[in-house]
Amino acid sequence: GVGGLTLGGGIGWLMRRYGLALDAMRSAQVVTAEGEIVTASDEENPDLFWAIRGGGGNFGVVTEFEYELCPFGPESLAGILLHPFEAAPEVLRRCRDFMDTEAPDELTVLEVFLTVPPEDPFPAELQGKPALALAVAYAGPITEGEPVVGRLREIGRPALDMLGPMPTVALQQM
Numbered sequence: 001g002v003g004g005l006t007l008g009g010g011i012g013w014l015m016r017r018y019g020l021a022l023d024a025m026r027s028a029q030v031v032t033a034e035g036e037i038v039t040a041s042d043e044e045n046p047d048l049f050w051a052i053r054g055g056g057g058n059f060g061v062v063t064e065f066e067y068e069l070c071p072f073g074p075e076s077l078a079g080i081l082l083h084p085f086e087a088a089p090e091v092l093r094r095c096r097d098f099m100d101t102e103a104p105d106e107l108t109v110l111e112v113f114l115t116v117p118p119e120d121p122f123p124a125e126l127q128g129k130p131a132l133a134l135a136v137a138y139a140g141p142i143t144e145g146e147p148v149v150g151r152l153r154e155i156g157r158p159a160l161d162m163l164g165p166m167p168t169v170a171l172q173q174m
C-alpha cells in the first residue's frame with residue numbers, strides 16, 4: 001500500500017511530475033522501539049523524519065502519514081507497449097533518447113522485461129517468451145498526452161498496444 005510505497009522511497013507513476021511519494025510526506029506518527037509515540041516531520045524529530053523516508057521500518061512503526069496532495073485524475077492516459085525481446089536494444093536506446101531530450105515531466109516510462117502471459121490479448125507468437133514492455137503513464141490532461149505517447153508508439157514496432165485512457169485508480173493498481 002501507500003505506506004510501503006512511501007517508506008521504500010516512493011518510485012511510482014507520477015514521480016517525474018510530482019516527485020517520489022516520500023517527497024509528498026509532510027509528517028508521520030511513529031512508534032519507536034521504546035514504545036514511545038512521536039511525530040516525525042521537518043519541525044519535530046527531523047532526524048527520524050529523514051531516516052524513515054526511504055529507510056522503511058528500520059526506525060520504528062509508522063502508524064499515520066500526512067501528505068501534501070497533488071491534483072490528478074479521475075482519468076489517466078496509461079498502459080503498455082509490448083515489444084519482442086529481440087527489439088529491446090533498439091527500443092531501449094530510442095526510448096532513452098526520447099525521454100532525455102523531448103519527453104515532458106508529465107510522462108513516466110518504466111522499461112519492464114517479462115515473460116509474456118499465455119493468454120489474450122497477448123499475441124500468440126509471443127506467449128511464453130521474453131519481451132520488453134514500455135509501461136507508460138501520462139500525468140496530465142489526456143488530450144495533451146495523446147501526441148506525447150504517439151511518439152512512443154513510433155519507437156520500434158509494438159506487437160501489442162494497450163495504451164489508452166483509464167481510470168486513475170486502475171493506473172495506480174498496475
